[in-house]
Amino acid sequence: MKNFIQSCFLELLCLFRKAKKSIRSQLHPISMQYFHVGGWLISLRGTRSISHADRRVFPATAGRHDQRECISSNIPDTRLKPISLAFLLFLGYSPLSMSQVADSPTGSGLVDANSHNPGREEYSTPAQKGEEIVRLQLELPQESSPDTLWLTYWDKLLVDHAELTPGKTIPLIAEQGDFFAGNSSQKVYRWTGPSKKQFYISVRNDRNYLFQYWTWFPEDQLRMRVNSGTGQALFHSPQSDFFEAQYELDRLSKQFSFIQVPLMVSSNPNRMLSDSLTAAVYQRAMKNKSPISPSMLILKPGENEMDILADLVNNPLQKSDLIEYVSELSADLEENRKNWLKQRAWAYFGGHFFPRIKLGKRLFHDPEFGTALQKRLDEFYLAENSDVFDPLYGEQVSELIMIQARIQGKTLSELTAEYPRHFQEFFWATYALGNFNKLEDKQGEVMKLALGNSQSPWVRDLLIDRMNTALEGSKVAVKPLLNWEGKPLDLKEFEGKTVLLSFWISGCKFCMNYYEKTLLPVFEELKHREDIVFVSVNADPSPKYWKKNAESGRYSHPEMIQAHQNSGTGILETFRIASFPQKLLINSNFEVALLTGTQYSSDTLIEKLLAISQKMNQSESKTQ
Numbered sequence: 001m002k003n004f005i006q007s008c009f010l011e012l013l014c015l016f017r018k019a020k021k022s023i024r025s026q027l028h029p030i031s032m033q034y035f036h037v038g039g040w041l042i043s044l045r046g047t048r049s050i051s052h053a054d055r056r057v058f059p060a061t062a063g064r065h066d067q068r069e070c071i072s073s074n075i076p077d078t079r080l081k082p083i084s085l086a087f088l089l090f091l092g093y094s095p096l097s098m099s100q101v102a103d104s105p106t107g108s109g110l111v112d113a114n115s116h117n118p119g120r121e122e123y124s125t126p127a128q129k130g131e132e133i134v135r136l137q138l139e140l141p142q143e144s145s146p147d148t149l150w151l152t153y154w155d156k157l158l159v160d161h162a163e164l165t166p167g168k169t170i171p172l173i174a175e176q177g178d179f180f181a182g183n184s185s186q187k188v189y190r191w192t193g194p195s196k197k198q199f200y201i202s203v204r205n206d207r208n209y210l211f212q213y214w215t216w217f218p219e220d221q222l223r224m225r226v227n228s229g230t231g232q233a234l235f236h237s238p239q240s241d242f243f244e245a246q247y248e249l250d251r252l253s254k255q256f257s258f259i260q261v262p263l264m265v266s267s268n269p270n271r272m273l274s275d276s277l278t279a280a281v282y283q284r285a286m287k288n289k290s291p292i293s294p295s296m297l298i299l300k301p302g303e304n305e306m307d308i309l310a311d312l313v314n315n316p317l318q319k320s321d322l323i324e325y326v327s328e329l330s331a332d333l334e335e336n337r338k339n340w341l342k343q344r345a346w347a348y349f350g351g352h353f354f355p356r357i358k359l360g361k362r363l364f365h366d367p368e369f370g371t372a373l374q375k376r377l378d379e380f381y382l383a384e385n386s387d388v389f390d391p392l393y394g395e396q397v398s399e400l401i402m403i404q405a406r407i408q409g410k411t412l413s414e415l416t417a418e419y420p421r422h423f424q425e426f427f428w429a430t431y432a433l434g435n436f437n438k439l440e441d442k443q444g445e446v447m448k449l450a451l452g453n454s455q456s457p458w459v460r461d462l463l464i465d466r467m468n469t470a471l472e473g474s475k476v477a478v479k480p481l482l483n484w485e486g487k488p489l490d491l492k493e494f495e496g497k498t499v500l501l502s503f504w505i506s507g508c509k510f511c512m513n514y515y516e517k518t519l520l521p522v523f524e525e526l527k528h529r530e531d532i533v534f535v536s537v538n539a540d541p542s543p544k545y546w547k548k549n550a551e552s553g554r555y556s557h558p559e560m561i562q563a564h565q566n567s568g569t570g571i572l573e574t575f576r577i578a579s580f581p582q583k584l585l586i587n588s589n590f591e592v593a594l595l596t597g598t599q600y601s602s603d604t605l606i607e608k609l610l611a612i613s614q615k616m617n618q619s620e621s622k623t624q
Contacts, residue, residue, distance in 0.1 A: 135193040135216055136201065139177065139186040139225040146205050147174050149189050154200045156458050157391045158426070160213070162568065162578030164433045165462075172203070186225065195219050200391070213392055214246050215340060242337045245329040249341065252322050253348035260352070262296040263308070265359060269298045305360040306369060312356055313372040317379045322349045336388045343393035346381045350396025357403065364407045377404060386422030394426040401427055413449070421455070428453045433466060437582060437597040444471055470575055474592045478571040481563040482543060489563050491571075492590065494533045498613040499586040501535045503577055504556070505567070506549045511581045514599055515555050521602035522609070523557050531588070531613050536560040539580065541567045585609070588616040 138149065149172040158165045172191060177183035193199060195218065202212040210226065222243050223236040235243050266272060273279045282296075289295040299308050317323065326345035330338040363369040380400050383389065401423075405415045412431070416424045432439075432450035439446055447467050454460045468474060480488035491499065502519055504511035526532050536556035538546040543564045550556050565572050575584060575595055585593040585608065593612045600608070 131195050132192050133195045133219075133221065134190050135195075135199065135221055136189075136191040136203075137223045138172070138189040138203065138210070139183050139223070140174075140189070141227060141229065142177070142185050142187055144228055145174065145187045147187075148172065148205075149174075149210070150204050150206075151191050152202045152204075153191075153193070155197050157200045157213075158430050158459070158462075159391065159395060159434060160202075161434065163436070163576040164430065166568075166578075167200075167202075183225070211247070211250060214243070215344075215390070217242075217337070239337075242333055242341075245326075245333070245341050246344070248329055249322070249326065249344055249348060252325060253351070256320075256322060256348070256352050261294040263299060263356065263359075264296055265299045265301065267301055269300065299359055302362060305363050306366075309356065309360045309363070309369075312353065313369060313376050317349065317353070317376055320349050339383065339388045340390055342381065343383060343388070343390040347390060347392035347396050350380070350393075350399060354396065354399040354403065361406065364403075370407060374404075374407060377407075382420070382423070384420070386420075389422060389426070391426070394423070395430070397423055398427045398430060416453075421453075424453045425455055425459065429459050429463065433462060436466060436470065436576075437579075437595055440594075440596060440598065447471065466576070470592055470595045472592055472594065476586055476590050476592060478574050481537065481565050481570065484547070484562045489561075491535070491586070494535075494586075495590045496588050497531050497533050498588060498593075498609060498616065499533045499535060500609060501537050501571075501584040501586070502556070502560075503537045503539050503572070503580055503582045503584070505539050505580050506545050506555075508580050510599075512554045514581045518600060518602045518605055520557060522605050523560065525602075525606055526609065527557075527559060529613075532609055534560045536562055537571070538562075538564045539567050539572055539577070540564070585612060587612050 136151075150169055151172050152167045152169040154160075154165060154167045156165060157167070160167060170191075172189035174187040174189055177186040177188050191201075198218055199216045200213050201216060202214075203210045216222070217239075220239050220242075221237055222239070224243070225234040225236075226232075233247055235247070237243055273282055285295045297308055299305060322345050326341055330341045333341070357373065360369065364373070377400060380397075382397065383393070397419075401412070401415055401419070404410075405412055408415065412427075416427055419427075428446075428450035432446045436443060436447075444467075447463060451460060451463045451467075454463060476491065478491065480490045483489035491501075502515075504515070523534055527534070534557075536550065538550060538555075540546055543566075546564045550562055551558070556562065568578070571584075572578070577584075579597060581599070582595070582597045584595050587593045594608065
């Protein structure tokens with residue numbers, strides 16, 4: 001009988017091995033990794049783990065261990081009869097207690113050890129067109145993780161800003177992990193999205209980001225487990241190499257910031273250091289200066305820019321860790337993912353390089369500095385085609401264009417004409433939309449230029465919508481605001497008058513300064529005119545603190561019409577107002593006269609209001 005039982009068990013294992021591939025092909029890519037047969041815990045997938053420390057020592061393929069083997073469990077003596085045992089073995093019974101089956105092995109990864117870039121067919125049946133699938137599953141420790149994470153996603157992204165492409169933010173509500181999926185000690189957060197779309201995704205808790213702007217190509221799925229205590233991240237996905245590379249580029253970018261010498265710009269540092277406490281802290285930093293404890297450098301405009309910025313312009317860009325390491329990270333990936341990672345590496349590098357370079361703008365025309373800088377700028381990578389285009393990379397190429405225009409003394413139109421078409425489109429779209437409220441009387445000209453350079457239908461739609469909504473002469477069509485009494489305030493009530501809407505948020509020092517130095521004197525000068533109306537619009541996320549701050553006298557005059565609009569809604573959404581303070585001037589025909597964030601002097605703002613009012617009065621006189 002003993003031999004019979006052993007034969008049955010071995011036969012089952014043989015059958016299982018033959019069926020293993022077909023079973024695996026039916027498993028969801030982020031489902032359980034272990035299969036129970038007759039008291040054996042059999043691993044369906046190999047494991048891999050690359051910790052923070054591993055990644056700088058070993059190449060991207062380091063840490064792969066082939067654990068595709070049977071893992072024996074300590075089976076308690078159940079003393080079952082031989083026939084019963086054989087029957088239960090056939091059914092796949094596993095007499096393991098709850099405590100004997102844990103989560104995936106601690107310190108191990110969750111991806112195939114024998115495949116650098118496993119095909120999707122190994123994991124699941126391809127999704128049908130338009131089908132929604134789990135694109136992301138996050139697992140965080142049960143005891144130390146929040147009940148809600150916040151995920152923002154974009155299927156079309158220019159720049160993450162409410163005035164351009166704000167993205168959609170949704171809550172990820174934690175679920176208890178599943179014993180049978182090997183994550184019972186975890187909180188699990190899932191996001192489901194269309195399988196055929198490419199997405200950019202950011203995930204955060206209330207304040208801190210787990211990651212930002214990671215890319216999911218069509219049909220990409222990821223299971224990611226993060227241990228905040230150990231700093232370890234595990235990846236399980238057919239595209240694990242790609243997501244691990246994104247994770248590693250993030251880490252390298254943060255390390256780049258971490259090891260940079262702190263830099264402060266001050267024309268008069270002695271004034272700052274005249275405070276005894278500040279001076280003592282500064283002296284302590286100087287005293288503790290060492291290779292692992294750098295002390296802050298103070299850049300004095302017009303004095304020591306060359307000394308501080310010389311290393312930046314004298315070292316080849318390709319020698320940066322970010323740039324050198326990306327080829328190793330992407331070695332085994334498909335060409336489109338490899339190209340995307342290369343662009344993202346240059347995006348991160350540009351994000352560190354260009355802000356410091358712009359501190360030396362006084363030196364741009366210095367022969368020595370300018371020549372060295374131009375040599376570095378010529379080294380910046382420019383992707384030849386737009387089949388794969390990372391918008392973060394596009395932002396840094398736009399910074400490159402702005403700096404080169406200043407150095408070479410060319411107009412933006414002249415310089416962008418020297419770049420490939422996809423860079424022209426991105427530059428003009430982001431420049432026009434991002435600077436719309438600063439362009440003043442050039443708004444129409446720049447928007448038309450951006451439209452002429454745009455090929456993508458969705459970019460053209462963004463530009464046309466902005467032009468139809470916010471350009472001078474556009475009809476104002478907005479939902480009512482909330483008035484002081486909590487009732488709807490319809491701006492159409494003021495048709496026939498010139499209206500100035502001043503937008504502010506609580507705690508905004510710029511808003512307070514603008515009110516004190518500009519808006520208050522203007523209001524005092526013009527408040528007796530019946531043809532001009534002042535509306536003070538609070539744009540806090542909720543009206544909770546609106547009235548208290550409005551009554552403080554720091555943002556608004558009590559005789560102004562007081563209104564509230566929740567941030568990102570109503571008139572704020574229509575005109576894409578997300579930075580403060582801002583002003584919207586409406587003429588008596590209820591048309592946009594000017595939408596601007598420019599902080600005028602009180603005299604200039606008075607002139608503009610009177611000019612708008614006078615222009616409309618003259619127009620009405622001619623009509624009559």
